[in-house]
Amino acid sequence: EKVMTQSPATLSVSPGERATLSCRASQGVSIHLAWYQQKHGQAPRLLIYGASTRAAGIPARFSGSGSGTDFTLTISSLQSEDFAVYYCQQYNYWPYTFGQGTKLEIK
Amino acid sequence: QPQLQESGPGLLKPSETLSLTCTVSGGSVSSDTYYWAWIRQPPGKGLEWIGTIYYSGTTYYNPSLRGRIIMSVDTSKNRFSLNFTSVAAADTAVYYCAREAGDGYYYMDVWGKGTTVTVSS
Numbered sequence: 001e002k003v004m005t006q007s008p009a010t011l012s013v014s015p016g017e018r019a020t021l022s023c024r025a026s027q028g029v030s031i032h033l034a035w036y037q038q039k040h041g042q043a044p045r046l047l048i049y050g051a052s053t054r055a056a057g058i059p060a061r062f063s064g065s066g067s068g069t070d071f072t073l074t075i076s077s078l079q080s081e082d083f084a085v086y087y088c089q090q091y092n093y094w095p096y097t098f099g100q101g102t103k104l105e106i107k
Numbered sequence: 108q109p110q111l112q113e114s115g116p117g118l119l120k121p122s123e124t125l126s127l128t129c130t131v132s133g134g135s136v137s138s139d140t141y142y143w144a145w146i147r148q149p150p151g152k153g154l155e156w157i158g159t160i161y162y163s164g165t166t167y168y169n170p171s172l173r174g175r176i177i178m179s180v181d182t183s184k185n186r187f188s189l190n191f192t193s194v195a196a197a198d199t200a201v202y203y204c205a206r207e208a209g210d211g212y213y214y215m216d217v218w219g220k221g222t223t224v225t226v227s228s
Contacts, residue, residue, distance in 0.1 A: 001170075032212045032214075034214040034215070036154075036215075042220075043203055043218040043219060043220050043221050044154065044203075044215075044218055045218070046214065046215060046216050046217075046218075049209070049214040049216070050214075055216060056108075087153065087154055089154070089156075089214070089215075091209070091212050091213055091214050092212060094167055095156055095167075095169040095170060095171070096144075096156040096159075097156070098153055098154040098155070098156070099153070100153045101153050101154075
């Protein structure tokens with residue numbers, strides 16, 4: 001299976017600042033990469049698919065980039081509601097695999 | 108936007124079979140546009156894809172769980188199900204169902220709220 005590695009495990013950022021989260025695939029997954037946000041006690045929510053396409057209703061401050069093995073999720077100006085855990089997931093190969101998550105916390 | 112709702116027993120004993128159902132409202136499991144998935148999350152850990160089913164009954168399972176899981180779809184009741192045999196404590200998790208959307212390659216665009224399953228003697 002394709003291993004997805006996210007870094008850092010925890011990211012401390014102040015509100016209003018930019019956050020950059022990374023995801024690396026053990027083998028190229030083209031652009032078939034999604035990002036999800038999960039708040040405590042809630043289900044994951046789709047943010048980005050196709051590596052860079054925002055899902056419906058997702059604010060423009062969320063952006064994704066990358067292809068092949070290296071991907072980035074950027075949140076341009078952090079709002080209080082953005083502090084959560086973020087997961088990347090490849091859907092290029094069976095079995096689908098997720099990264100271990102990056103916890104974005106308030107600095 | 109459809110809604111997905113998981114249902115099933117909250118507590119099982121080791122070696123029992125877990126049966127979960129995901130009921131879809133505001134959409135149809137018979138649509139040829141979407142696939143339907145199960146994902147789980149052990150306490151304090153990350154997400155694990157369990158398997159995916161198409162309305163026709165075609166299934167894709169995680170090889171790490173193959174042999175223990177069977178997924179099915181009931182178009183008359185607009186729902187799909189997961190049967191998971193011989194559960195153990197390691198299967199304790201929140202189980203989510205989700206819709207997969209895409210065009211050739213599918214991502215999970217709508218999720219249920221999840222149901223907590225505990226395996227304990």
